[in-house]
Amino acid sequence: MNASLNTPATSPAAGMVIIGGGLTAATAAEALRKQGYGGAVTIVAAEAEVPYQRPPLSKGFLAGKEDDEALLPLLAHWYDENNVTLLTGVAATALDPTGHTVTLDNGTTLPYAKALIATGAAPRRIPLSGVDLDGVCTFRTKADSVALKLKLAGGGHHVVMIGSGWIGMEIAATATELGNHVTLLGLEDVPLSAAIGTTLGTVFMDRHKEAGVTFLLPASAAEIQGGNGAVTHVLTTTGVSLPADIVIVAVGVVPNIALAQGAGLTINNGIEVTAGLQTSEPDVFAAGDVANAMHPITGALARSEHWANAIAGGKVAARSMLGQDAVLDDIPYFYTDQFDLGMEYSGFGALTKDAQLVIRGSLEKREFIAFWLLDGRLVAGMNVNIWDVQDAIKELISSQRIIDTHKLADPQTPLEAI
Numbered sequence: 001m002n003a004s005l006n007t008p009a010t011s012p013a014a015g016m017v018i019i020g021g022g023l024t025a026a027t028a029a030e031a032l033r034k035q036g037y038g039g040a041v042t043i044v045a046a047e048a049e050v051p052y053q054r055p056p057l058s059k060g061f062l063a064g065k066e067d068d069e070a071l072l073p074l075l076a077h078w079y080d081e082n083n084v085t086l087l088t089g090v091a092a093t094a095l096d097p098t099g100h101t102v103t104l105d106n107g108t109t110l111p112y113a114k115a116l117i118a119t120g121a122a123p124r125r126i127p128l129s130g131v132d133l134d135g136v137c138t139f140r141t142k143a144d145s146v147a148l149k150l151k152l153a154g155g156g157h158h159v160v161m162i163g164s165g166w167i168g169m170e171i172a173a174t175a176t177e178l179g180n181h182v183t184l185l186g187l188e189d190v191p192l193s194a195a196i197g198t199t200l201g202t203v204f205m206d207r208h209k210e211a212g213v214t215f216l217l218p219a220s221a222a223e224i225q226g227g228n229g230a231v232t233h234v235l236t237t238t239g240v241s242l243p244a245d246i247v248i249v250a251v252g253v254v255p256n257i258a259l260a261q262g263a264g265l266t267i268n269n270g271i272e273v274t275a276g277l278q279t280s281e282p283d284v285f286a287a288g289d290v291a292n293a294m295h296p297i298t299g300a301l302a303r304s305e306h307w308a309n310a311i312a313g314g315k316v317a318a319r320s321m322l323g324q325d326a327v328l329d330d331i332p333y334f335y336t337d338q339f340d341l342g343m344e345y346s347g348f349g350a351l352t353k354d355a356q357l358v359i360r361g362s363l364e365k366r367e368f369i370a371f372w373l374l375d376g377r378l379v380a381g382m383n384v385n386i387w388d389v390q391d392a393i394k395e396l397i398s399s400q401r402i403i404d405t406h407k408l409a410d411p412q413t414p415l416e417a418i
């Protein structure tokens, strides 16, 4: 590799510093090397882990079907082989945009030419009596998944899930498959309805009920009760006392903005960035769950908490750091797996609230594509147990053409012909 290729002029010794050890960080490091950057690349990762991806943590890894290696976007030896310095178990405590330095909690200071903040998000905490009891946990990291796997082992446990979003529903499915009794609390009448509406949320809820998951909706926890330091019950806001030896609080995440805040960057539901993922400081970029990026198609800021955004964002950030003209203009995408329901979703969730819902296929058979149309144009599409349609859905969204809803609902009309 040519060591001087694309090396920014600010300081020849100061290369690229990537803060955060998740999928965004790993993808950005890989993209820098793939783009031919030969200067120093350092990843500062707070967790004592080689960067890993999180989706399997609530699914195959928690179920014991996937091993540690399945979590790694890049195998451990990739970093050495590509001359990327990976500092694990080390957190960045300060970033000085004027001096171009990052201070670490091990006392060292790193100079940077360009920095990427990819610090992700952390579980939202709720001020609830009893959250510190043994058996009560949040869920974000590999360590959380390993610990929960141990707790769920053998089955027969009484699990109360507080939160009816994607993570809550996925863990509920896995815990049930492992032979545990799961009761799920959530603030809406139907789980997932904030994301996909009540009709489609009901499809997922019914599948869970079929498998034995109990839903108490809408309800939350008023108090977590225990004895000898360990959880025994959850008292709901509707006055029900649920026996519990495991309680999982999965009520969303908050972006890890402390470093950016300390550096004086513009904060607005995460770190506000341009479509090229540049922060309010020209040599500092942000990507992944922590970044609230301007989307070129909608002209609005959006913060995505999904796997595909971590990958796409890591790549765009790397190119922007190298001075290339890159923008994050992908149609947002995510997926979930719950029992035998496999789902993929593309589109702009924020635009679906007042949209027309069109279904192709059968909700009853749980094989369908749901489309959301706003003013006749497709803004989102979700396929459940139907595959190889994402490219066509994304094309329909990005074309922004007026769509014939009869053709859209007709399984005999190829999506490519609409």
Ligand SMILES: Cc1cc2nc3c(=O)[nH]c(=O)nc-3n(C[C@H](O)[C@H](O)[C@H](O)COP(=O)(O)OP(=O)(O)OC[C@H]3O[C@@H](n4cnc5c(N)ncnc54)[C@H](O)[C@@H]3O)c2cc1C
Pocket: 019, 020, 021, 022, 023, 024, 025, 044, 045, 046, 047, 053, 054, 055, 056, 057, 058, 090, 091, 092, 093, 118, 119, 120, 121, 122, 139, 140, 141, 167, 256, 259, 287, 288, 289, 290, 304, 305, 306, 307, 308, 310, 333, 334, 335, 336, 337
């Ligand atoms: C259990 C689970 C299941 C999921 N399943 C899906 C799914 O099925 N589909 C989907 O699309 N998405 C899914 N997601 C979301 C997806 O995993 C995230 O969008 C993705 O992890 C974001 O990557 P990231 O690198 O931006 O942030 P993170 O993965 O949060 O990584 C950020 C890292 O930065 C570290 N860090 C924070 N502050 C500092 C600091 N000051 N110094 C150094 N390091 C720091 C953190 O410790 C963390 O390791 C899931 C998430 C979870 C938790």
